[in-house]
Amino acid sequence: MSDSRDNSAARRTYSYLGPAGTFTEAALAQVPEAVGQNWHSVNNVGEALDDVVSGRSDAAVIAIENSVEGGVSATQDALANIPGIRIVGEYLVPVNFVLVARPGTTLDQVRVVNAHPVAYGQCHLWLDATLPSHEHIPASSNVAAASTLFNGSIADAAIAPPNIVHHYDVELLAENVGDNPNAVTRFVLVSRTVPVQGRTGSDKTSLIVELPSDESGTLLSMLEQFSTRGVNLSLIQSRPIGDALGRYRFVIDADGHILDERVADAVLGVKRFSPNVIFLGSYPRADKLQITHENRYSNEVFVEARDWLRGLIAGEPETDS
Known part of the structure; x- marks a missing residue:
């Protein structure tokens, strides 16, 4: 999908790391409410979040975790330092890469490779085995790695998403160059702070x-x-x-919803313990996994315990349980 969409004021605007063809755009395509709306390409996570906070965009999709590389530090740090943000959904995108070059280039001519640092980290074993003497130039995005081949870059080739061939006139030198065929990137949809949506039984709470x-x-x-x-x-x-030195914050995903009694009680315990807690949101899990727990952690048990305590304070006669 391209950015040439109707800019009618009635339409919502969604920011994503561009240009067209990125994995982030593929994640945004999974957002039902974004279909047919205005999609705004940005250069980095900070710009996407600033669009949301300022009101230029209604929401933004950003990468937050990769199954190979772990958490996306730029996203985690931005969420810690930009107030007024709420995660309202998550989406999973399988990640694979191809090696592309300018037309006429052959694999044996490649000496310098342009690649986003995360993509490079997921392809370095293949690169080391296939191009043992290569050099790496970092790119701002996976698509930008390929597009800069035509803008004076000294790179001979680029690591890019497979659908790059539909956006640029590139030579496909190799497919499936990712080291892990099961790699997945987790993206989150963020908006300005809104009321927490209801429980689904398959939820995640981020702090x-x-x-x-x-x-x-x-x-x-x-x-x-x-x-x-x-x-x-x-x-x-x-x-x-x-x-x-030695001062750390922790990015946490907890199974369950803030409206679950056990999760709410845990968050209250953390708030009493920590000098700074940022609630990022409770939202449906992308994998639809139903959260299970022991009966002693059910909502009813927490409610009964509070009622028992209230009765003690009020002087109500105790009954056999």
Whole structure:
């Protein structure tokens, strides 16, 4: 899909890392409400989030995690430092790459390869085996890696998404150059802060949490806020806060919804523990996995416990349970 869409004021605008043909655009194509709307190509995650906060866009799709490379640090740091953002959905895109060049170039002529750093990291084994003497030039996006071949780049070839051949007149030198055929990138749809949507039973809650001190056992104390309430963490990744050595924040994905009693209680425990908690959102999981838990962590158990405590405080007679 291209950016030549109707700019009617009645249409919503979605920002994505461009230009056309990127994996981010493929993720945006999965967003039902974005079909037929205005798609705005941007150069980086910060620009996409700024579009949302400023109101230039209604929402944006950004990459947040890769199954091979882990969390996308630029996205995690931006979410920690740009207020007023809420994650409202997630989408998974299988990731594979091709090696392309200017027409007439052959594989044995390639000495310098243009590639986004994340893409390069996912293809370096193939590159090292096939082009052992190659040099790498970082690109701002997977599509930009190919497009700059025609804009004076000294690179001989580029690592790019497979559909790049539909957007540029390139020579396809090799297919399936990714080191892991099962690689997947997770993208999130972000908007300005909105009320939390309802539970689906297949949800994820994302937080950013700072530790109160760099002391023995502090991380364990934070993790216990979740474990003692039966909340599984599908992602926990540290990122430096940047104000001093040894100061870290943690990006966390918890299985469940903030409206689940066990998750809400865990988040309250984290809030009491941490000097800074950023709630990024509760939203449906892309994999549709139903979240299960032991009966002792059910909503009813938490409600009964609160009612029991209320009765004690009110002086109500105790009954056999």
